[in-house]
Amino acid sequence: MEMTVFLCEDTIEGILTGVYDGWASRKGHGNLRLQLAGESNLELFCQYQTVRPDMVKAEKVRCAIRQKISAEAWEMVYTAAMSLDPGKADAIYRFLTGGFHYGAQVTRMLAEPAVQKLFFLSRQVINESHHYQEFLRFELTENHILAARIRPKNNITAMIAPHFADRISGEDFLILDVGRSLAAIHPANRLWYLTRLSKEQTDRLSSGQPDIYRDLWKTFHDSIAIPDRINPKLQQSLMPFRFREFMPE
Amino acid sequence: MLIRESLTIQQKLEILSDAAKYDVACTSSGTDRQGRPGTIGNTAAGGICHSFAADGRCISLLKVLLTNACIYDCKYCVNRASNDTVRTYFTPEELCSMTIQFYRRNYIEGLFLSSGILQSPDHTMELLYQTLYLLREKYRFWGYIHVKAIPGADPALIRLTGRLADRMSVNLELPTAQGLKMLAPAKTRTRLLTPMRQIQQGIAASRLPTGGGSSRQGTLFPLSGEKPAPISADPAADFPASPDAASFSDLPARFPPADYAKHSRFVPAGQSTQMIVGATPETDHQILSVAQALYRQFDLKRVFYSAYSALNEDSSLPAPGTPPPLLREHRLYQADWLLRFYGFTADELLSEEQPYFNLLLDPKCHWAIAHLEQFPVEVSQASYAMLLRVPGIGVKSARRIVAARRYSRLDFPALKKMGVVLKRAGHFLTCGGKMYHPIRLDQTYLANTLAAADQNQRLRIEGSFQSFRQLSLFDDFHLAPPSGEDAPKALFGQF
Numbered sequence: 219m220e221m222t223v224f225l226c227e228d229t230i231e232g233i234l235t236g237v238y239d240g241w242a243s244r245k246g247h248g249n250l251r252l253q254l255a256g257e258s259n260l261e262l263f264c265q266y267q268t269v270r271p272d273m274v275k276a277e278k279v280r281c282a283i284r285q286k287i288s289a290e291a292w293e294m295v296y297t298a299a300m301s302l303d304p305g306k307a308d309a310i311y312r313f314l315t316g317g318f319h320y321g322a323q324v325t326r327m328l329a330e331p332a333v334q335k336l337f338f339l340s341r342q343v344i345n346e347s348h349h350y351q352e353f354l355r356f357e358l359t360e361n362h363i364l365a366a367r368i369r370p371k372n373n374i375t376a377m378i379a380p381h382f383a384d385r386i387s388g389e390d391f392l393i394l395d396v397g398r399s400l401a402a403i404h405p406a407n408r409l410w411y412l413t414r415l416s417k418e419q420t421d422r423l424s425s426g427q428p429d430i431y432r433d434l435w436k437t438f439h440d441s442i443a444i445p446d447r448i449n450p451k452l453q454q455s456l457m458p459f460r461f462r463e464f465m466p467e
Numbered sequence: 468m469l470i471r472e473s474l475t476i477q478q479k480l481e482i483l484s485d486a487a488k489y490d491v492a493c494t495s496s497g498t499d500r501q502g503r504p505g506t507i508g509n510t511a512a513g514g515i516c517h518s519f520a521a522d523g524r525c526i527s528l529l530k531v532l533l534t535n536a537c538i539y540d541c542k543y544c545v546n547r548a549s550n551d552t553v554r555t556y557f558t559p560e561e562l563c564s565m566t567i568q569f570y571r572r573n574y575i576e577g578l579f580l581s582s583g584i585l586q587s588p589d590h591t592m593e594l595l596y597q598t599l600y601l602l603r604e605k606y607r608f609w610g611y612i613h614v615k616a617i618p619g620a621d622p623a624l625i626r627l628t629g630r631l632a633d634r635m636s637v638n639l640e641l642p643t644a645q646g647l648k649m650l651a652p653a654k655t656r657t658r659l660l661t662p663m664r665q666i667q668q669g670i671a672a673s674r675l676p677t678g679g680g681s682s683r684q685g686t687l688f689p690l691s692g693e694k695p696a697p698i699s700a701d702p703a704a705d706f707p708a709s710p711d712a713a714s715f716s717d718l719p720a721r722f723p724p725a726d727y728a729k730h731s732r733f734v735p736a737g738q739s740t741q742m743i744v745g746a747t748p749e750t751d752h753q754i755l756s757v758a759q760a761l762y763r764q765f766d767l768k769r770v771f772y773s774a775y776s777a778l779n780e781d782s783s784l785p786a787p788g789t790p791p792p793l794l795r796e797h798r799l800y801q802a803d804w805l806l807r808f809y810g811f812t813a814d815e816l817l818s819e820e821q822p823y824f825n826l827l828l829d830p831k832c833h834w835a836i837a838h839l840e841q842f843p844v845e846v847s848q849a850s851y852a853m854l855l856r857v858p859g860i861g862v863k864s865a866r867r868i869v870a871a872r873r874y875s876r877l878d879f880p881a882l883k884k885m886g887v888v889l890k891r892a893g894h895f896l897t898c899g900g901k902m903y904h905p906i907r908l909d910q911t912y913l914a915n916t917l918a919a920a921d922q923n924q925r926l927r928i929e930g931s932f933q934s935f936r937q938l939s940l941f942d943d944f945h946l947a948p949p950s951g952e953d954a955p956k957a958l959f960g961q962f
Contacts (some may be wrong), residue, residue: 323874329957442488447793450521451521
């Protein structure tokens with residue numbers, strides 16, 4: 219039978235709708251594939267079908283994963299969907315075919331290639347979001363808002379925002395993913411939300427305000443190192459350059 | 468001693484963080500506390516490192532001294548009374564606003580406050596308590612605080628401070644009592660262990676009502692042979708009132724019970740300590756045995772090792788300029804992990820005859836090579852405890868193996884994907900009866916291979932390149948050089 223490729227939008231809704239449509243098409247798991255729209259070249263002997271993101275279908279899939287597999291599996295699927303890997307849509311589909319067959323135990327079946335792949339993607343995203351909990355830096359803007367800029371590989375803004383919302387709940391802050399122009403905005407003592415910012419809005423945020431505490435921090439950072447043990451390579455491997463773009467030190 | 472007051476906060480920070488940098492502990496782990504409306508800060512159980520200094524050590528907390536003035540003259544310490552340096556101090560307000568402002572910007576996880584001894588231990592401890600009180604009550608800071616308990620301070624003060632801190636530590640300074648006597652005549656072993664015992668009992672007492680066991684240790688591997696410290700039902704009874712407690716009876720009046728203390732237990736993240744390595748001639752075996760005793764008898768959360776940086780000139784110390792023994796420190800940390808998470812004991816890793824670690828091999832490989840009779844281990848059958856003993860398998864990958872092998876047969880590529888380091892583990896495992904490398908288990912061969920595999924890691928720690936060694940047939944392949952009358956024969960090929 220000829221291969222059918224489902225083209226989904228690069229969002230969690232898009233991918234889950236793709237999973238739903240693929241499953242509902244009853245073509246057989248071997249005869250279909252999920253792909254992100256706008257990704258790669260077209261192939262011969264393939265039928266292409268564009269998936270229109272549908273909240274209702276996505277919600278059905280989400281509930282099914284949570285009930286028939288486990289909450290842990292849903293967490294893995296969600297984090298993997300935030301990955302930058304172009305093959306993630308199909309990886310999620312393959313994982314779910316196993317998941318709906320084996321149930322909750324699937325998350326422990328690490329010898330299965332489909333589980334391995336998803337586990338790998340999910341771990342990558344979680345690791346990066348943990349790095350940004352560490353290395354993200356807020357700057358005080360003119361109107362006393364704390365603004366942080368990041369340029370992550372994976373789409374992790376929504377994953378780190380809850381951490382900061384819990385931590386500095388009394389602050390107005392925003393976290394801006396510069397590459398995706400995606401921002402998590404947290405008004406003091408209220409819930410945070412995700413939104414897209416326009417070019418001029420993002421430019422306004424990058425004004426270099428003088429900040430005495432930033433200078434104090436640099437002083438501290440320099441004087442806390444032990445001269446006998448200076449080791450730039452070790453420093454670099456623990457804190458790679460790509461995280462340092464917006465760090466004051 | 469002259470204390471400079473007319474310094475800017477920038478200069479003070481430079482001096483007081485510079486003076487604090489030889490303290491090694493900078494972890495923010497051990498408590499998981501959610502934020503609360505009206506306060507600032509939460510804590511994560513795993514801890515969060517926020518930056519890495521030029522020496523590659525993590526920066527998690529604002530690590531400063533309250534003051535670098537000190538009445539003691541410990542020979543190894545940069546702040547000893549006889550050193551000629553600028554002395555200054557932070558006011559509690561300065562420290563609090565700096566902590567809060569750094570915290571808001573996500574520079575730090577919290578505060579690590581230590582201090583030189585100003586006037587007396589009691590006075591210093593009271594200053595530390597004041598600072599913590601201000602930070603918790605006025606600034607509503609709910610992030611992480613690590614504070615030093617000052618040996619010799621009144622137990623009442625330590626008890627109060629412990630309610631406001633996440634972690635407390637007392638530095639053991641030197642592994643043995645003799646070393647301490649030689650380098651820090653003003654401190655005695657008993658004086659250091661007293662507050663440590665007090666904190667341990669305080670932690671145990673405050674943990675009991677919540678139903679957790681009195682000890683943190685022993686969940687995975689019960690440490691046998693030690694009597695738990697007797698704990699009475701009434702927590703207050705564990706803190707005998709000291710004779711001079713009267714002088715602190717006004718404390719509750721000046722500082723009404725902290726709001727924070729109602730929500731927190733006594734030192735929830737446990738206590739730690741640190742030992743200086745390389746200033747005195749103790750062996751690795753002695754140091755590790757001390758660490759093991761501390762874990763077992765004092766229920767410590769962590770023991771830190773600090774490679775001694777030779778700064779002070781003294782006849783009883785290594786000469787200034789001696790490089791700090793970084794690799795030795797690293798091996799001690801590796802062994803420390805083996806004690807805490809892998810079920811090893813100090814006497815298994817080292818002995819009186821072999822009191823130092825092999826610098827070329829990590830302690831686990833070293834142990835495995837000396838115990839080849841227990842290897843190779845079959846992945847599908849080995850117990851969890853045995854998997855943990857295989858070099859290249861950590862706690863996480865051992866758990867993954869145990870979980871995954873119930874569902875399918877594991878092969879080497881699958882192990883690799885689970886995070887097992889085959890470079891090391893491959894020599895000691897079989898999958899379905901097959902080895903990864905078709906080689907025999909030979910001590911010399913394995914030692915050389917594993918030491919070579921570990922080389923990059925060693926270079927990373929020492930930050931320098933070691934010179935290459937010329938291959939020697941006699942050393943590497945155990946060929947005996949021709950001796951006596953064989954020599955001329957060998958020369959002329961007349962065998």
